[in-house]
Each structure stands twice: as C-alpha cells, then as structure tokens.
Amino acid sequence: xxxxxxxxxxxxxxxxxxxxxxxxxxxxxxEALVTAGLLALQPYFPLGGFPISYVLLIMAVAYLFGExxxxxxxxxxxxxxxxxxxxxxxxxxxAERTESWARLVAFLLGTAVVGFATSLIRRxxxxxxxxxxxxxxxxxxxxxxxxxxxxxxSSMAGGVIVVDTDLYVTYANATVERMVPLNRxxxxxxxxxxxxxxxxxxxxxPLRMQEHPVNRxxxxxxxxxxxxxxxxxxGPNTVVGATAAPIRNPAGAITGAVVVIRDVTTHHKMxxxxxxxxxxxxxxxxxxxxxxxxxxxxxxxSIANGAIAEMIGVSTEGAVGKRPSEVWHRDGxxxxxxxxxxxxxxxxxxxxxxxxxxxxxxxxxxxxxIPVRRSDGEMIGVGIVAVEVTEQVKARGxxxxxxxxEHKIAEALQTGLLGVVPERIGSFRFETIYxxxxxxxxxxxxxxxxxxxxxxxxGIVIGDVSGKGLRAAVQMAMAKYSLRGTACDSExxxxxxxxxxxxxxxxxxxxxxxxxxxxxxxxxxRTLTYxxxxxxxxxxxxxxxxTITQLEPTGPIVGAIDFATYTENTITLQTGDEIxxxxxxxxxxxxxxxxxDLIGLINIYSAKMSQGxxxxxxxxxxxxxxxxxxxxxxTAVMRVIVG
Numbered sequence: 001x002x003x004x005x006x007x008x009x010x011x012x013x014x015x016x017x018x019x020x021x022x023x024x025x026x027x028x029x030x031e032a033l034v035t036a037g038l039l040a041l042q043p044y045f046p047l048g049g050f051p052i053s054y055v056l057l058i059m060a061v062a063y064l065f066g067e068x069x070x071x072x073x074x075x076x077x078x079x080x081x082x083x084x085x086x087x088x089x090x091x092x093x094x095a096e097r098t099e100s101w102a103r104l105v106a107f108l109l110g111t112a113v114v115g116f117a118t119s120l121i122r123r124x125x126x127x128x129x130x131x132x133x134x135x136x137x138x139x140x141x142x143x144x145x146x147x148x149x150x151x152x153x154s155s156m157a158g159g160v161i162v163v164d165t166d167l168y169v170t171y172a173n174a175t176v177e178r179m180v181p182l183n184r185x186x187x188x189x190x191x192x193x194x195x196x197x198x199x200x201x202x203x204x205x206p207l208r209m210q211e212h213p214v215n216r217x218x219x220x221x222x223x224x225x226x227x228x229x230x231x232x233x234x235g236p237n238t239v240v241g242a243t244a245a246p247i248r249n250p251a252g253a254i255t256g257a258v259v260v261i262r263d264v265t266t267h268h269k270m271x272x273x274x275x276x277x278x279x280x281x282x283x284x285x286x287x288x289x290x291x292x293x294x295x296x297x298x299x300x301x302s303i304a305n306g307a308i309a310e311m312i313g314v315s316t317e318g319a320v321g322k323r324p325s326e327v328w329h330r331d332g333x334x335x336x337x338x339x340x341x342x343x344x345x346x347x348x349x350x351x352x353x354x355x356x357x358x359x360x361x362x363x364x365x366x367x368x369x370i371p372v373r374r375s376d377g378e379m380i381g382v383g384i385v386a387v388e389v390t391e392q393v394k395a396r397g398x399x400x401x402x403x404x405x406e407h408k409i410a411e412a413l414q415t416g417l418l419g420v421v422p423e424r425i426g427s428f429r430f431e432t433i434y435x436x437x438x439x440x441x442x443x444x445x446x447x448x449x450x451x452x453x454x455x456x457x458x459g460i461v462i463g464d465v466s467g468k469g470l471r472a473a474v475q476m477a478m479a480k481y482s483l484r485g486t487a488c489d490s491e492x493x494x495x496x497x498x499x500x501x502x503x504x505x506x507x508x509x510x511x512x513x514x515x516x517x518x519x520x521x522x523x524x525x526r527t528l529t530y531x532x533x534x535x536x537x538x539x540x541x542x543x544x545x546x547t548i549t550q551l552e553p554t555g556p557i558v559g560a561i562d563f564a565t566y567t568e569n570t571i572t573l574q575t576g577d578e579i580x581x582x583x584x585x586x587x588x589x590x591x592x593x594x595x596x597d598l599i600g601l602i603n604i605y606s607a608k609m610s611q612g613x614x615x616x617x618x619x620x621x622x623x624x625x626x627x628x629x630x631x632x633x634x635t636a637v638m639r640v641i642v643g
Contacts, residue, residue, distance in 0.1 A: 009332040022127050023065030023150070027073045030057055043084075051107035054081050062118040070118070070557075081107055110221045117547045144313055158262035162247070163190050163214055165256060179240070179263050181233045190214060197230040213244035217257035220246055227268065234265040291365075291386035294372065297379070299323055299340050309388055311365065336384075343369045343382045354393055364393040417477055421638070425458050427522035427575075430638040431616040433574045437585065445472035445514075445635035446583040449480050453487045462581040462638055463516040463535065478503065479514050481557075493518040493531035497558060501533070501566075502557030514560030517551070517581055526642065528579065531568040533558040536584050537598060541609055543576030548602055577642045580605060585635030591626045 013591050022378055034057050038047055046051060054077035064068035079197060086107075159176035163169055167190045182196045199207045205388050209215055213223040225241040232238030244259040291308030295301055304319040313317065314327045324340065325333035332355075350369040367386040373379050421432045432448055445465030453459040461483055465475040482503050486496045496520055504512055519530035532538070534557030537550040555566030573579075582601075589596040596604075604622060608614040618640045 016433070020442055022176070023061070023069035024072055027061050027065065027069040028076065030061065031073060031076045031080060034077075039084060043315035051081055051111070054078075059118045061637070073281060078111070087294070115613055119487045132497065136461075138386070156606045158260045160258065160260055161190075161193075163256055163259050164531040165218065165254065167191065167209075167214065167218075176261070178233060179238075179261065180230065182231075187218070200229045202227050203231060214244050214259050217244040217246045217259070218254060220254065220282060222246070222335065227264070232263060232265075233524075234263060235512050237265075238263060239265045239268040246639055257454045261323060291367075291384070291388075293319075293386075295324075295340055295383055295384070297344065299382075301327075301336060302381065306342070308384070311363075311388065318395045338384045339369045340384075343371050347371045348381060351584060354389060362390075365387060383448065416481070417473060418447060419449065419593060421448065424643070425450070425452075426456070427526065427643050428458065428521055428523065429641040429643050433616055433620050433635070433637045435585075435620070436637045437634050445476055445632040446585065447476045447480055448581065448636050448638040449483070450638075451484050451487065453491055453520055457491060458521040458523065458640065459487055460519045460521060460579075460581065460640060461482070461516065462538075462583065462636060463514050464583045464636075465514045465554060466512065468634075475504075475507075475514060479516065483516075485516060492568060493520055493529055494554070494566040497533045497555060497566040498564070500565050501561070502560045505562040507559070515583075516558050519579070526573045527570055528573060529570040531566045532553065533566060534560070535589070536582060539575075539580040539602065539605060540571065541578040541580070541605070542574070543578075543609075544574055546606075546610065550598075550602075573642045575642055579640040581638045581640070583636045586623065586637060587621055588633055589627050590629040594626060596623065596626065 001162070013116045031054075033052055038053060041047055041128055054073075058070055058073045058077055061073040062237075097429055099642060111499065132351070134136035157175065159179045160171070160173045161169060161176060169184075169186050169188055169190055170185055170541060173185075182193075182285060184193050184196060190212070192327050194207060195211065200211075201207055201211075207228060216223055221244075223244040225243050228240055228242055228524050230238055230240060232240065240261045242259055242261050244257060246254045247256040247258055250253050288305065290546060291311050292303070292305045293301055293308045296388065300321055300323055302321075304316050306316060309316045312324075312328050312332070319327050323333075324336040327333065328336055335355075339352070343350055344347075349371070352365070352367040352369075354364045355367050356364055365386050366389050368386060370383045371379050372381045372383045372386065396551070396638070418432075418434060421430050423430060430450055434446065434448075445467055447463055447465070449459070449461040451459045451461075456637040461478055465472045467475070482500050484498055486499045490496055490499075497516060500514075500516065514533075515535040516533045517530065517535040518533075519528050519538075521528055526538075530538070530551055530552060533555050534551040534553050539553050540549040541547075542549065551569070551571075554568060556564045558564075585598055587598055587601050591600075601623075605619065608619055609624070616637055620635070621638060
C-alpha cells in the first residue's frame with residue numbers, strides 16, 4: 001500500500017517514535033488548556049501572574065517532543081502570558097508598570113534556562129538510552145557467544161580446563177568429568193585436581209606442578225601434545241595427551257592458561273603394539289640372511305635390508321630412493337628394472353633362478369618379484385625376495401661332474417653285470433631289453449642271464465633285487481653268479497633257488513631279497529623245467545593253438561624266508577612257441593584307464609603275436625606309448641623264441 005504514513009514509527013533500536021505533527025497539536029492543546037485553567041482560577045488564585053505554569057509546560061514539551069514543539073510552546077505561551085496576565089488592560093501600560101516588565105523578564109529568563117536545561121537532559125537521556133541499548137546488545141551477543149562456546153566445548157571429544165594466573169580452575173567442560181570422573185569442582189586449585197587424578201609421567205613417576213603443561217603455559221610457552229598417565233575412564237592407567245597454551249588479554253599480558261586433554265589409551269596401546277611389531281619386523285628384515293626389498297610405484301627402492309644391500313654392493317642408505325639401474329652392478333640393474341616394470345604392468349609374479357651377478361666374482365641368486373597390494377587390492381609396489389645360491393650352484397656343478405664320471409662307471413658296470421646274451425643257442429633265439437626308470441640311477445636291481453648248464457641244456461634267469469645303486473648291484477651279482485655256480489652241481493631249478501635263498505638269508509643286510517625265475521631249456525627234448533621264486537608270472541605263447549600260458553610262482557621270494565623250499569615244473573615247447581620273461585616294471589604302467597596289469601600285458605602280447613612278426617622292441621615301445629606318467633621302476637625283458 002502506497003501513500004504517506006500517519007502512524008507511529010520506530011528507530012533502529014526498536015523504540016516507538018510519535019509523528020512530528022502530533023507534538024505540535026499536543027503543544028497547542030496544552031497551551032490552550034493551561035491558559036484556560038489559569039484564567040478560570042484567576043479570581044480565586046492569581047497564578048496567572050506568575051510564569052511558572054508556562055515554564056513547566058515548555059519544559060515538558062521540550063522533554064517530550066523536542067525543540068520544534070518547545071519553540072511553539074514558548075511563542076504561544078509568551079503571547080498568552082503577556083496578553084492575559086502581563087498586559088490585561090492594553091498593550092503599552094507596561095512602561096508604567098514595573099511589575100509587568102519583571103514578569104515578562106522572568107518568563108523569558110525562566111523559559112530560556114528551563115528550555116536549555118531540558119534540551120540538555122533530553123539529549124543526555126538519548127545518549128544514556130543509546131548506551132544502554134548498546135550494552136544490552138553487547139550483553140545479548142556475549143551471552144549468545146558464551147552459549148555457543150559452551151555448546152562447542154561440551155561437544156568436544158577432548159576435555160578443556162581453564163585456569164587463572166593463581167592456577168585456580170575457572171572452567172572445565174563436561175568432557176573432563178567423563179574422562180576423569182572425580183569429586184572436583186570449578187574454583188579449586190589445579191594442584192588438587194592433579195592429586196585427585198594421580199597424574200604421572202609415562203615412566204610412572206608423579207607429575208610435579210612446575211612440570212605441568214599449564215604451569216609452563218603461564219610462562220608463555222605453547223605445549224604440544226604430551227602423554228601422561230592418570231586415573232580415568234580407561235582405568236588407573238589411562239593415557240591422555242595434553243596440549244596447553246597461555247591466554248592473553250588485548251594488551252598481550254597473560255591472564256590464564258587453557259589445557260586440552262584427550263584419552264589416547266587405545267591409540268597408545270595400538271601404537272605401542274605397532275612399534276613393537278615394527279621393531280621385530282625391522283630386526284627380522286635387517287638380520288635375515290635373505291635379501292628383501294620394496295620398490296614403490298615409480299620403481300624406486302623404499303626398503304632395502306642389509307642382505308640385499310650387500311648383494312648389490314652398496315649401503316642401505318645409498319640404495320633407498322634410487323632406481324635399480326642407479327645402484328646395481330653392470331646389467332643387473334637394468335634387468336631388475338625391467339622385471340619390476342613388468343610386475344607393475346601385469347600384476348604377475350616373476351621368478352628368476354640362478355640369476356648371475358658378476359661383481360667382480362661370479363655370484364648366483366634365486367629372486368622373486370612379487371606385487372604388493374593393499375587390503376582393497378590396489379597395488380602399491382613390488383617386493384623382491386633374493387636368496388644367494390652360489391654355493392649350491394657350485395656344489396651342483398661339482399656333483400654334476402661327479403655324476404657324469406660315476407654315470408659312465410655305472411653304465412659300464414651295469415653292462416658288465418648284465419652281460420651279453422647270445423642271439424641264438426641251438427634251436428632257441430634270444431632278445432633282451434633293459435630300461436632304467438631314472439637315467440641318473442643307471443645301476444638297478446633288474447637283471448637277466450643266459451648260461452650253459454651241462455650238455456645241451458641252457459639256463460635262463462630273470463630277477464629283480466630289492467633296492468638300487470651299488471648295494472643292488474652287489475646283490476644282483478651275488479644272485480647271478482650264485483646261480484651259475486650252483487648249476488655246476490645241480491641241474492634242478494628248485495634246488496638252485498633253495499641254495500640261493502640260504503645265501504640271501506645269511507646276508508645280515510635287512511630287506512635283502514630277490515624275485516627270481518629260473519628255467520632250464522633242454523635243446524634236445526625242447527622242454528622247459530622251471531622254478532619261480534616269487535617273480536612275476538612268465539608268459540608262454542603256444543603257436544599251434546595261439547594261446548598263452550602263465551608260469552606262476554612255485555615258491556616264495558628268495559631271501560624272505562630262511563628255510564623256504566621250492567618246487568619245479570616242466571613244459572614242452574614246439575616250434576614257433578615263445579617265452580616272455582619280464583620284471584614288474586613292464587606291467588606297472590599308468591595308462592588312461594588305470595594301471596596296466598598282467599591281464600593287460602597278456603592282451604597286448606596276444607594281439608601283437610596274432611598280427612604276425614613282432615620284436616621285443618615293438619612290444620615295449622607299444623606299452624611305452626600307453627604310458628601317461630614317467631617310468632616308476634626299471635624294466636628288464638627277455639624273449640625266448642623256439643626256432
């Protein structure tokens with residue numbers, strides 16, 4: 001709504017201000033009322049002859065409405081006073097009446113003095129009111145700030161204590177009571193609070209007041225967080241961190257001090273545990289004989305223990321902060337840098353075996369480059385674990401040389417022990433194969449032999465001695481030549497195995513035994529008399545009806561039972577028949593469908609024989625083709641063909 005407002009207004013302090021025209025109206029109305037009243041009382045009380053009523057009216061108007069209405073009151077009052085009471089009989093008799101002049105002068109003087117005084121009072125009143133308003137506003141602002149500060153201090157996680165220059169506590173927020181729940185009050189000396197809380201230094205000795213952070217703050221020092229022990233919410237050994245600072249007035253003088261304390265017991269325990277673990281880790285990393293290093297995402301060494309520093313030929317301090325190419329010897333640094341960059345790019349582990357450092361002497365190391373990740377999976381660098389294997393490499397070289405020498409000796413020894421089997425004796429043709437399970441263990445326990453026994457008779461043997469190496473070779477030689485020796489006295493396979501069993505039983509070495517198949521071929525009668533001492537069944541192919549017969553054991557393993565006895569059997573052979581003798585290495589073959597057992601061997605052997613011409617090499621190679629794992633045992637095979 002627009003237009004002139006005739007209502008009351010307010011100043012900036014909120015005080016109501018009356019409209020200016022209202023003061024003039026009231027002034028004129030009061031003048032008229034006072035004049036009418038004095039005239040009405042004139043016959044009875046001649047007050048109108050004295051200017052006091054108008055003077056008081058002018059003073060009231062000046063006080064209430066200000067200078068403008070006061071001037072109007074003065075002019076109208078002087079006219080009314082002069083007209084009605086000073087010169088009631090005319091305008092100039094005043095010269096003839098001294099009393100009239102006196103009244104008029106009294107009016108003027110009284111009005112001037114009273115009006116001036118009233119104006120001063122009004123202005124002073126305004127100033128007093130303004131000052132009072134300012135004080136009120138300042139007090140309200142101070143109260144608001146105090147309330148806000150109290151809310152902030154009360155909500156702080158740390159306790160706040162304020163002391164004056166006499167070290168009396170003047171303020172403590174609610175957090176202090178929660179942290180140190182003791183019977184204390186604001187206004188007590190700080191020393192009493194310290195004693196009640198049993199404040200101690202970290203070594204357990206009592207805290208003296210001159211050492212208290214507040215006392216030092218009074219000297220103008222600002223105290224960063226210091227640790228103390230006291231009786232608090234975390235128990236009698238509550239650890240708190242105290243920070244103190246002086247309080248200064250605008251002139252810079254110290255008027256007190258404030259200290260902020262916070263309970264750091266849990267943090268301190270965790271930090272202590274971390275420090276202990278770090279100390280153990282540092283000791284482990286420093287003293288372990290394995291090279292350990294950590295490189296950041298920029299490929300710079302952040303951690304390098306003494307072992308890896310010695311490997312690269314620099315001090316630990318000299319390596320930290322540098323890239324490998326800056327500290328490694330020769331090409332080692334560039335290769336290491338390349339490996340680190342590859343791990344950072346792919347996140348995959350890289351392994352080096354027998355990495356060569358030439359520094360000047362040749363040294364070998366196994367090293368692994370491992371991506372290091374945080375718990376969230378983000379990579380933070382690459383760890384290097386390096387182990388020196390120089391001695392092992394050198395020792396392996398010596399062993400390799402020794403092995404090569406021994407391998408040649410062993411191969412010659414094995415060949416000598418197995419001997420050379422003739423391709424044909426009379427009407428019998430012989431084929432043999434020997435394969436070691438491990439090339440490095442050339443001397444095995446499997447053997448075969450063919451030797452003459454009397455007129456027109458041939459001894460055939462296949463056996464498997466327990467164990468390997470030199471001991472097996474000795475036992476193999478003992479079995480082989482014992483059988484040859486007993487053949488001079490007896491042509492009975494059963495008797496020969498019985499004597500061999502006694503020889504093995506007398507051997508003091510534990511687990512000394514052998515499986516042996518011993519047969520006597522009669523070239524004239526074409527018969528085979530045999531005894532089987534716990535050996536794999538020998539297969540006989542009968543060409544006439546194309547069937548296979550198994551020659552089962554006729555006694556226990558030789559050397560297993562002290563007084564074992566053996567029996568013997570005899571079979572007749574025809575032209576085209578075959579005898580297949582083999583050790584267990586031929587059937588202990590892991591195939592796709594399981595192990596190849598004796599039945600599997602019979603099926604393969606029968607299928608091969610049904611196809612026509614077959615060599616022993618063909619049979620063994622076919623079985624090797626079925627193998628899905630490496631050989632687990634040596635294999636000796638002898639095939640006797642009746643021609």
